[in-house]
Amino acid sequence: MHFATQCIGITEVSVRRFFPFRQPSLFGIFAPNESAAIAALMEYNFREIESKWRQKWATDKPFKAEDTSTKPKYYVLDMFPYPSGAGLHVGHPLGYIASDIFARYKRLKGFNVLHPMGYDSFGLPAEQYAIQTGQHPAITTAENVARYRDQLDKIGFSFDWDREVRTSSPEYYKWTQWIFKQIFNAWYNNDTDKAEHIDTLIETFRTKGNASVNACSDYETVFTAEEWNAKTEKEQAEILMEYRLAYLADSWVNWCPALGTVLANDEVINGVSERGGHPVEQKLMRQWSMRIKAFAERLLTGLETVDWTDSVKDMQRNWIGKSVGSSVRFSLAGTEGEETEKFIEVFTTRPDTIFGVSFMVLAPEHPLVNEITTDEFRDAIEAYKTASSLKSERDRQADVKNITGQFTGAYAVHPFTGENIPVWIGDYVLASYGTGAVMAVPCGDQRDWDFAKHFNIPIKNIFRDIDISEAAYAEKEGTIADSGFLTGLPIKKAMETAIQAIEEKGIGKGKTNYRLRDAIFSRQRYWGEPFPVYYKDDIPYLVDDKDLPILLPEVDKYLPTEDGEPPLARAERNAWNHFQGDRMETNTMPGWAGSSWYFLRYMDPHNEQAFVSKEKADYWNQVDLYIGGSEHATGHLLYARFWTKFLKDMGFINFDEPFKKMINQGMILGRSSFVYRINYSLIDNSKEEKVTFNGIDGPNILISYPLYKICEENRNATILGNKELEEKFIRILKDKGLHFNGFMIESISSLHVDISFVDNDKLDIEAFKNWREEYKNAEFILEEDGSYICGSEVEKMSKSKYNVQTPDELVEKFGADTLRMYEMFLGPLEQFKPWDTKGINGVHNFLRKLWRLFYNDGNLIVTDAEPGKDSLKTLHKTIKKIEEDLERFSFNTGVSNFMICVNELTDQKCHSKAVLEQLVILLSPYAPHVAEELWEALGHKAGTISTAEFPKFNPDFLVEANFAYPVSFNGKMRFSAELPTSMTAQEVQAAVLAMPETEKWLEGKEPKKVIVVPGRIVNMVI
RNA sequence: GCGGAUGUGGUGAAAUUGGUAGACACGCCAGACUUAGGAUCUGGUGCCGAGAGGUGUGCGGGUUCGAGUCCCUCCAUCCGCACCA
DSSP: OOOOSSOOTTHHHHHHHHHHHHHHHHHTOSOHHHHHHHHHHHSOOHHHHHHHHHHHHHHHOTTOOOSSOSSOEEEEEEOOOOOOTTOOOTTTHHHHHHHHHHHHHHHHTTOEEEOOOOBOOOSHHHHHHHHHHOOOHHHHHHHHHHHHHHHHHHTTOOOOGGGOOBTTSHHHHHHHHHHHHHHHTEEEETTTTEEEEHHHHHHHHHHHOSTTOOBSOOOOOOOOHHHHHHSOHHHHHHHHHTTBSEEEEEEEEEEETTTTEEEOGGGEETTEETTTTOBOEEEEEEEEEEOGGGGHHHHHHGGGGSBOOHHHHHHHHHHHOEEEEEEEEEEEEOTTSOEEEEEEEEEESOGGGGGGOOEEEEOTTOTHHHHHOOHHHHHHHHHHHHHHHHSOHHHHHHTTTSOOOEEEEEEEEOTTTOOEEEEEEOTTSOTTSTTSEEEEOTTTOHHHHHHHHHHTOOOOOOBTTOOOSSSOOOOSOSBBOSOGGGTTOBHHHHHHHHHHHHHHTTSOOEEEEESOOOEEOOBSOSSSOBOSEEEETTEEEEOOGGGOOOOOOOOSOOOOOTTOOOGGGGSOHHHHOOSSSSEEOOOBOOTHHHHTSHHHHTTSTTOSSSSSOHHHHHHHOSBSEEEEOGGGTTTHHHHHHHHHHHHHHTTSOSOSOSBSBEEEOOOEEEEEEEEEEEEEEEEETTTTEEEEEOSSSSOOEEEOHHHHHHHHHTTTTSSSSOHHHHHHHHHHHHHTTOOOSEEEEEEEEEEEEOGGGEETTEEOHHHHHHHOGGGTTOEEEOOTTSOOBOEEEEEOOOGGGTOOOOHHHHHHHHOHHHHHHHHHHTSOTTSOEEOOGGGHHHHHHHHHHHHHHHEETTEEOOBOSOOOHHHHHHHHHHHHHHHHHHHTTOHHHHHHHHHHHHHHHHHTTOOBHHHHHHHHHHHTTTSHHHHHHHHHHTTOOTTOGGGSOOOOOOGGGGOOSEEEEEEEETTEEEEEEEEETTOOHHHHHHHHHTSHHHHHHHTTOOOSEEEEETTTEEEEEO
16 A cells, blocks of 8 residues: 655545545455446546546636637647538547647647537438438438537547537528629639629620630620620620639539439549449539639649648649640631631640641530531431440440541641641540540550551651650650651750741640639539529529528428429428529539638637628638548548638638648548358258258358368368368258258358457357347357457448447547547558557556556555656656657657656656656647546646646756667677767777677777767777 | 559557667567456567577668668559540
C-alpha cells in the first residue's frame, strides 16, 4: 500500500470516492465479479470519467468560438457527413479525431478556433428509403442525424455545436436558393476575368449590342443595340440565358433510368452511376447547368496557392484538362474539288502536323453530317449513326479496340496544299469535346494511325528520320519534313509558325480548350433544394428574396416517373405554385449545391439577413485546415472552389480559395472473417443417383481455416488431402444418418461471417449457430484444440460483408480516449489501413499506466517534490516531440512519444506535480477526458484544461554531458564510445583512436581517413 | 496508355536536414507474482549462425567517408483519368 508523501488538497475528494470500496476489499470478502468492479474503480475508470466530462462540456460549452477576439483565428474543418442509416463505423471518425486533436492543440496555443460540424443531409439514400417505405425523408434524416450526434458525442469532440448546419433545413437552403439566384443573375466577363451582374451585360446590349462583349458563352450571333431593343422579352430572355452562369439549356446528359435522374460527370464512374452502379445513358434534355467552364483557368491557377496533396491537385488538373492549340477551318470541297463557303472547324493541339492530315473525322452526332453526306453513302451513314446512338457510354468505352467509322462521300480542302481530304464519321470522335471534329494526322496520332490502317487510308509521314510503319510518332521532339513552309523546323517552332500562318490566312486562331464541362445542376428528385424559379410563357423567373425559402412541398410519391418527370411535378398545385407564373420549376438541386458553401455558413450560422455577414467572412476567412477524403477531388472540392470564386467576384467574400490546407485521411478498411463450407455430393448406389449438397439443402459442414488451407494446397492429391479429415467428414455424415457409398468434394465456399462472433480469428461457434437458420445444425471440423479458426481478408467496411466495427462498442469497452488514441496510433493519417482491434489493448494499457503515475489504490500520489533531472529531461523531450509531431500532422508518432514518456516517468517513479501537470496539458488534445479528470485532480478548476497554456519547451533540460558516439569502420557501426559532448572533433578523433576496440577493428592498419561529426558519428575509412 | 502514390521484421509501423535501421505497440518465447485476470512485472525477439561474425529497408546500378533517405533503370501493388484530337 502506497501513500502520497505530500498529499495535496484534492486527494481527500478522491479518497472519499474510493474509500467505501477500498476497505472491504482489504478483508477479501468480495465475490470475484464485485472485486473486479472495485479494481476497475480504483484504477482508471474511463466510463465514469468520460460520462462526467461529456456532460460538463455539453453544459459549459467550452468550445464555443467567438466571432471577435484579440487572439489569432484558426478554422479547422471536417468534411461534413451524409447521415446514412447505417451510422458511423470506425473509419468515419478517423479524420474527425485528427482535426479535433489539432483544434484542441491550437486552442492551447492561444488561437480562437472555429471547429464546427454539421450534416450534408439532402441526398439519394434517404429518398430511396422513402420510396421503399413511404416514410418522409425528413423523418429518417432527423433520426439518422440524432444517431450520428449520439455517436459523435461519445467520442468527445470539441465541436461548437451551436453552429451546426443541415443542408436540408429550410433556414439553410433558403441561402442555397439565394446563392443560386446570384449565379443566375451573373455572366462571365472574359475582359475583366470576373463574374459580373447580368445588368452590366444588359446595359451593354442596350447601348452597344453584343459585338464588343467578350463573355464566356457559345452564343455567336452578333446583334446591334437597335436589334436588341427591338427583341421581345422572350427573345431577350433566351439570349441572356446563353450568357448566365446558371442557365437552362438542352444538353446531352447522363441519364440514369434506374435512379430516374440525370447525374453530373463526377457522379458517373465507368459508365455506371456512382450510387448503386446503375447503367447511364446519354440523353438530350432541358436542364439547369452551371457555367463552371468560365472559371476553368482560375480553378487551374488557384491550385498553386493552396497546400493540398499533389495527387488531388493533379486529379483536378486532369479533370479541367487544359490543352493549348489552334482552331482550324477546313473548307468543304465542291463538285470540282474547289473550296466552298461551308467548312468544318476542328481543334488541334498539333498545328505543326497540319501537312500530315490525310482525312477528317466527325462525331456521328455532328450537325454537318447530314448536310455533307453524298447520296451514295447516305444509307451507310444512317446505319452507322443509329448503331452508335444505341451504344451506351459504357459500351463505347469498352469498345475502344474496335475501330469503326464510315466515309461520308464528302471531301474537305487542305488549306495549305489544296488537296482533297476525305471526310469520315467515327465514334472515337466525341461530340462534346472541342468542335466534335478532328483533322486526322495518322503519322502523329495513334488513334488516327489505327483508323487509317483499318480503312486503308494513306499515311503521310511528315517527321524527318522517323519510322512510322509500326506506330504513330506522338513525341514532341524532332524535325518536320515534307510540310511546305514548316519543312525543316523543329516541332516546337513549327507549332508557333503554323498558328501564325493559320491566323494570317484567317482560317483559325490559337486557342485553349478545356475538358471540363459545364455542370448539370438539376435533378429529377424530391429530397433536394427546390429551385427559386417559376415560369411564365416558358421564361424562367426568379422568386423574390422575400419569398425565400421555397419550401419542399408534400408529395404522395417520391418516385420520379420513367420519362423523367420529377416528384415535385405532382405536388399539390395550390400549396406549391402560389406565384404569378404558369408553373414552378419542379427539378431540385444536386447534392453538391449545399456542400459548395457550408464552410461559409458555419461562420455565421444564424444570420437571417445574409448567407454570411461580410464582417464574419472577413474575420474567419479561409479554412485553415480541411480534413476529409480524397474521393471528393473532382466533385465537391471543385464545385466549392467554383462557388467561392464566384462569391468573391460578386464582392460577398474576400478570398477566392476556400481551403488553404487540406489533408486527405486514408480509408480504414475492414477485416472480414470467413468460414469455409464444403460443397459435396454423395453417391448412393441403392438410389442410383448422385445427391449434391452445397450446405443449404444438406448438412452444413464447415472446416477450420488451417485445414481449408491444406485442402486448397492438395486439391488434386486426395479428396480432402488428409486421411484424418476424410474420416471426420465421413463420420459426420454417417452420424447424420445419411446412407452413401461414395462421395465427391465439389468445392469449398468461403462465407462471410459477422466479425462480432470472431475473436482473434477464433469463432464463437454457438453465436454463429444462432446467427442464421441454415447454420443451426452446422457441423464443424475443428483444430486439435477444439477451436474453429476463421480465415480473413481486408476489404472495404460494409454491412454486407459483416465486417463493420462501430466506434460505440469500442467506446463502451475501452473508452473514447483509448479509441481516439488508437485510431491515431494505427498509422499515418493519410494512409489506407486495415482495421484491427488487436493493438487496442496496448493503447488502453498506456492510459492505465498514465493513471498509475497519479493514483495508487485510489490514492492520489502526486507530490510537490522537486522533479528529478531525468524526469525534466523526459518531459521536455516529450514537449518538443509532441509539438513537432502536431505541426506536421504526425499523430501516430505523437501517441508513441506519449508512451515513451509515460514508460520513462514510470521507471523514474516520477510523481511530481510539476512534471505531470505539463504532461496532462500535452495529452489533452489526444485524450481529453482523462486529461480533464487529472487536471482537476491536480487542483485546477474543473473543465479548464482547454484554456491552459501549451507547455514551453526548454532545451536546457536536454543538454547532456556525454554522448555515445557510434564508431563505424567503412560505414559499418562496430561499437559506441561514450565521450563528453564538449570535445572538439580533433579531441574525439584522438580519444577514439586511442581505444582498444579501435585497435582491434583497424587490424594494425592506419585509417586512410577519419570523419568526425561532433555529437553524431565517427567513421574511419580503412 | 497518361498522371499520382506506396514497397522496411510474424503484424501495424518509426527513422523530421544523408549519420547507430526496426523507436513505439501488437504478437510470440522464457520467467516472476499470483489461484482464473483479456491483470501486473522482468528479460528476450529482423534474418542466418553454437559463437566470433555475417547479412538486411522490392530488384539492379550510381553518387558519398557514410544511402531506407539523393540520382538512374527495372519490378510489384494501390488510386485517379482514359479514344480529350
